[in-house]
Amino acid sequence: MQKDNWMCRAFIFVLTFLLYASFHLSRKPISIVKGELHKHCAPPNEVELSSYKEYAIQIQPVKKLSNESQCGWEPFDKNNYKQLLGALDYSFLCAYAVGMYLSGIIGERLPIRYYLTVGMLASGLFTAMFGLGYFYNIHNLWFYMIAQVTNGLVQTxxxxxxxxxxxxxxxxxxxxxxxxxxxxxxxxxxxxGSLIAGYWVSTCWGLSFVVPGVIIACLGIVCFLFLIERNSKSYMNGTNKFGVHKPTLNLKETDKLQDPAMQCLLPDRENCMVLLNHNMAVNGEGGTRMSAISFIGALRIPGVIEFSLCLLFAKLVSYTFLFWLPLYITNVEHLDAKRAGDLSTLFDVGGIFGGILAGMISDRLEKRASTCGMMLLLAAPALYMFSAISKMGLEATVVMLLISGALVNGPYALITTAVSADLGTHKSLKGNARALSTVTAIIDGTGSVGAALGPLLAGLISPSGWNNVFYMLMMADACALLVSLNKTFSLFPI
Structure with a gap:
């Protein structure tokens, strides 16, 4: 039985890994396609001398687009293209931030399998919708804005x-x-997402969206068929609609139960059943399941507000890189859209090692906040070095992409996973694991506000120079460190 339980855990680990990887796979194409939507192909004598570097790269001619523009895809072929592309990012991320606050509350009250399946199918539809603008020769900005807003909502x-x-x-x-x-x-x-989108970006950028859309929709069907929402021995999932029959309780046995914040995540059926019913009795509930926590109640959990604000600034930095890094590499390294997209994946490779390293250190120290604070402290100077060294050549850019990715994504990964799960099963909840979805949504929703601001600010600031964008990112990292100082030097594990 124990072996079967671990096999189930391994299966859920891999399945949820693939399911959420598909969400990010479908978000990435917009950053890769930006270099194709607006090409820097204007002759140097038509621009100011101060802007010569930006237009110095002459991209090889491609098949003339149906809108008869040789410099991109209307309406993104104008001089204000950075603001328009920034508006696309902002519309997606604002919708995502607003929807996230609602998503956790709704998700607590619906079966996870159904809720996630519908969300993935809808995400596939609206991701592909953006790419259909290429095939149907659509040049209306509002079409692309609506595709981004609806996609942002369903991806929550x-x-x-x-x-x-x-x-x-x-x-x-x-x-x-x-x-x-x-x-x-x-x-x-x-x-x-970068590799898939980059494969078609220079030949048929519509497929850069349609293919990821099909992938996430197919995995949505896999989710419906195979996802197991909870360990069948725990009975603690918030979407459980079935009654649990109360066994005869011995008060002495009840007093010996382990910490409720840990107990109900263990695969012990009897203890979890006893603890569940014990907490119902303490809370004066005569029903067969625990009530979902309120939004205000979740905010009162110690640490939720601090880590939400910390994630706001950390995610601002991470998502600015997510949406603008390929375009930055195109401008600085003088590469085409495909090669810039491929090179930008090194930032995410560094992020993989950063997330794992942050998890290992936090487990060893038993202090999540101190680990976040340490990495945030190192991230700001790393970003400064990246802005300076990336102009020295391709080799230096590769090294700094890996280092910056690890330090930027490490705290972000730790807060959105282990910290959110810890807070969602905090002792103050007396074993009510139904708070996990709401707490996760509050923390990630607040972080998504920063994710919306970052790319928008980058679009507004970048015309004045990329160095100013990096200064903005360094200030955001400093703010993330400041708001988490209270927890960083706390004596408590979180």
């Missing part, structure tokens, strides 16, 4: 669902390491 179904599912199957013992490895799905999805 993913994160609270997979974190709740993985939290139901794995306890706190090595949560940092396990979730650090598991959270590499973010970087793996970004890498695959």
């Amino acid at each position: 179904t993913g994160w609270p669902s997979v974190v709740t599912c993985i939290g139901n199957w794995f306890g706190k013992g090595r949560r940092g390491l396990i979730m650090g490895i598991w959270n590499s799905h973010t970087s793996v999805g970004n890498i695959l």
Whole structure:
């Protein structure tokens, strides 16, 4: 039985890994296609001398587009293309941030398998919708904006669902390491999305969206067929609609139960059944399941506000790289859209190692916040070095992409996984694991506000010079460190 249980855990680990990797796979194409939507092919004598570097690269001629523009895809072929592309990012991420707050609350009250399946099918539809603009010769900005907004809303179904599912199957013992490895799905999805989108970007950029859309939709069907929402021995998943019959309780036995924050993540059926019913009795609930936590109640959990604000600034930095790094590499390294997209994947490779390293260190120190603070402290100077060294050649850029990716994505990965799961099963909840989805959504939703601001600010600031974008990112890292100082030097594990 124990062997079967571990096989089930391994299966859920791999399945949820693939499911959420597909979400990031479908988000990445827009950053790869930006270099194709607006090409720097204007003759140097038509631009100011100060802007010569930006237009110095002469991209090889490609087949003339149906809008008869040789410099991109209307309406992104104008001089204000950076603002327009930034607006696309902003519309997606604003919708994602708003939807995330609602998603966790809704997700607690619906079966995870159904909720996640519908979200993945809808994500596939709206991701492909953006690419259909190429095939149907659509040049209306609002079409692409609507595709981004709707996609941002439906993609919020993913994160609270997979974190709740993985939290139901794995306890706190090595949560940092396990979730650090598991959270590499973010970087793996970004890498695959870059490679898939880059394959078609110069020939038929519409397929750069349609193919990822088909992939996430197909995995949505896999989710419906195979996802197991919870360990069948725990009975603690928030979507459980069935009654649990109360066994005869001995008060002395009840007093000997382990810490509720840990107990109900363990695969022990009897203890979890006893603890569940014990907490119902304490809370005066005569029903057969625990009530979902309120939004305000989740905010009162110690650490939720601090880590939400910390993630806001950390995600601002991470998503600015996610959406703007290929275009930055195109400008600085003088590469075409495909090669820039391929090179940008090294940032995510560094992020994989950063997430795993953060999990290992936090498990060893038993201090999640101190680990985040240490990596944030190193991230700001690393970003400064990246902005300076990346102009010295391709080799230096490769090294700094790996280092920056590890330091930027390490804290981000730790907060969105192990920290969220720890807070969602905090002692103050008295074993109510139904808070996990709401807590995860609050933390990631607040982080998504920063994710929306970062690419927008990058689009507004970049015309004045890429150095100013990096200064903005360094300030954001410093703010993330400041808001987490209270928890960084706390005596408590979190």
